Amino acid sequence: MRVKFAGGVGEHGRSCFLVEGEALSFLVDCGLMAEDERPWPHLTPQEIQNLSYIFLTHSHADHSGAIPWLEEQGFAGTVVASAETLEQLKTRPQRRSSLAEFVPPAGLAVRWGRSGHCAGSLWYQFRLEGRSLLFSGDYTEHSWAYAADPIRGVAADLAVLDSAYGPEPRSAGEMVRDLLTGAEELLAHQGSLLLPVPKYGRGLELALLLHRAWPDLPLYGDGHFLEQLAWAARDCRWTREALREGLSGLSPLPLGDRPPAVGLCFVSDPQLRAPELEALARRFAGAVLLTGTVEGGTGSARLQKEGLAAFCRLPVHCTDREREALEGVNSFDRVVPYHTPAHPLEELAGAGEDQADRRSMVLRDAGLKGNLTPER
Ligand SMILES: [Zn+2]
Numbered sequence: 001m002r003v004k005f006a007g008g009v010g011e012h013g014r015s016c017f018l019v020e021g022e023a024l025s026f027l028v029d030c031g032l033m034a035e036d037e038r039p040w041p042h043l044t045p046q047e048i049q050n051l052s053y054i055f056l057t058h059s060h061a062d063h064s065g066a067i068p069w070l071e072e073q074g075f076a077g078t079v080v081a082s083a084e085t086l087e088q089l090k091t092r093p094q095r096r097s098s099l100a101e102f103v104p105p106a107g108l109a110v111r112w113g114r115s116g117h118c119a120g121s122l123w124y125q126f127r128l129e130g131r132s133l134l135f136s137g138d139y140t141e142h143s144w145a146y147a148a149d150p151i152r153g154v155a156a157d158l159a160v161l162d163s164a165y166g167p168e169p170r171s172a173g174e175m176v177r178d179l180l181t182g183a184e185e186l187l188a189h190q191g192s193l194l195l196p197v198p199k200y201g202r203g204l205e206l207a208l209l210l211h212r213a214w215p216d217l218p219l220y221g222d223g224h225f226l227e228q229l230a231w232a233a234r235d236c237r238w239t240r241e242a243l244r245e246g247l248s249g250l251s252p253l254p255l256g257d258r259p260p261a262v263g264l265c266f267v268s269d270p271q272l273r274a275p276e277l278e279a280l281a282r283r284f285a286g287a288v289l290l291t292g293t294v295e296g297g298t299g300s301a302r303l304q305k306e307g308l309a310a311f312c313r314l315p316v317h318c319t320d321r322e323r324e325a326l327e328g329v330n331s332f333d334r335v336v337p338y339h340t341p342a343h344p345l346e347e348l349a350g351a352g353e354d355q356a357d358r359r360s361m362v363l364r365d366a367g368l369k370g371n372l373t374p375e376r
């Protein structure tokens with residue numbers, strides 16, 4: 001069996017892992033790399049055409065954005081994910097199956113759990129040809145909004161684990177504390193605060209945290225954000241009770257000349273790509289708080305550069321320390337940290353056997369034989 005790191009190792013984006021067995025090959029995720037001239041996973045046409053499945057951990061573009069490109073390249077298999085993830089995708093895959101309906105082919109066993117990152121997000125454990133492989137997806141056990149099934153007691157030959165925040169020394173609780181301090185400073189100058197958030201994920205969590213800190217401030221959101229909140233109120237599977245109980249009374253965000261005099265305002269466009277939202281953000285006169293990765297060349301990047309937006313991270317991934325703690329409560333023969341430039345492919349180089357394919361690791365019968373050196 002061969003595992004190829006087609007993207008996502010040594011970089012924040014392009015998450016894509018190829019598992020190639022004797023009779024079956026599949027991908028776990030197929031993301032794009034924002035700001036890259038060639039943003040697609042490093043896969044050959046042959047590898048793409050041989051795929052039977054793509055298992056998605058969640059809908060974010062750095063995990064699912066390459067589906068249309070893969071279909072153009074001849075992918076003829078089935079996209080498998082939670083029903084929520086399939087619904088959230090920007091373009092519908094030609095062939096898709098929710099995990100609830102999915103029947104694995106002979107020889108493949110699939111186990112999954114909620115990863116706490118957003119609605120529909122999962123980790124996976126696969127068993128194929130006597131090997132056990134664990135993919136954490138984007139993973140956090142510390143979400144106030146989303147439920148997680150912690151990965152515990154799993155034995156795996158290989159674990160590909162979220163380590164997106166690398167050597168960040170703060171705990172999740174400390175990052176949240178710093179975020180609340182940052183928000184407090186902005187609110188001291190302006191009565192209202194703008195929060196650009198992804199369509200699915202940390203927005204609801206952020207709303208809950210800020211609402212708990214400032215329960216008297218009115219909450220505003222754009223249409224999509226209001227829909228998400230209505231969904232969360234009905235949901236019993238992906239959200240925590242704290243979110244369902246703790247958030248209500250959101251009003252539509254007025255898009256007029258002036259921002260609301262007081263309030264917490266959420267827009268579902270983390271990079272402020274829509275010109276009207278960038279213009280709106282400028283009217284907040286510096287009271288804009290960015291809470292996730294800022295991509296170059298976007299409205300969010302421009303505002304940040306001009307000192308009109310502050311950045312405080314809301315943790316929705318693992319740090320190295322959290323990833324190491326996860327290793328301590330499971331039994332993984334080999335670990336590959338992903339989603340971070342802090343752990344480049346070079347760092348993971350093992351005893352080379354198959355020099356022809358520098359991104360790949362070969363798992364042989366006699367035990368794991370690592371081989372992972374960078375592609376040139
Ligand atoms: Zn994500």
Ligand SMILES: [Zn+2]
Nearest residue numbers: 060062063138
């Ligand atoms: Zn991600």
